[in-house]
Amino acid sequence: MNADLSRLANYLNPDKKKLAAKGITSVRSRVANLTELLPGITHEQVCQAVTEAFFAHYGERVDAxxxxxxxxxxxxxxxxxxxxxxxxxxxxxxAPAFSHLLDERFTWGGVELHFDVEKGVITRAQAFTDSLNPAPLEALAERLQGCCTARINYRKRAKRC
Structure with missing residues (x-):
């Protein structure tokens, strides 16, 4: 309804060739906040509209x-x-086994975290950085091994390192 659209690209990453083939410059250009289209709209109004559309589609009204x-x-x-x-x-x-890479640049240096995950558990984690103090990131990588990916509070684990 009222999302931070500047962050949308972080969450929606379709194939760039697919977007280009359809003449779309970005995902963001296809998304708008409902509050921009209808100022004052409420969550309750959206829920009611979805409910009414459901009833219209199925031709029957029932109590939720x-x-x-x-x-x-x-x-x-x-x-x-x-x-x-x-x-x-x-x-x-x-879940199938997979590898994942997270990379970010900070004022103090760049960081790459590499994960191997099997059945939702991190089986291997490695940290690479050009920081002058790599020890905290190496400790974080060690602490992440054996963690269930769905249950990790990364900030809490990082603060312990």
Missing amino acids: EVISPDKTPDLPNFAETFARQSSWEWNFGQ
Whole structure:
């Protein structure tokens, strides 16, 4: 509704050739905040519009039912299915192995973090930097090994190094 569009490119990175083929200069040019199009719009109004569109599409009106960990419907096997599909193993345990590279330049130097991940767990982490003091980054890389990628608070781990 009212996102920081300057940060959008950090999250949406489609194939540049695909964008060029479609004559689109960037993802950002295709995105707008709802508040720019309709000043004063509220979250409740958006939810109501989505609900009405759903009813119009399916041709039937029903009462909405809120489902959360605190309030689950009384349906056969629902609690078991909800618990299983909420588990780390269900969401990340079957993830394929992959490698990832994070790189950033700071005033004090550049940093590259290389990760190998298997089943959502960092199996190898390496830090490279041109900083005059590489020890904290090397310690961070050591601390990240064995961590579940979905549960890492990177700032907290970095502060301990």
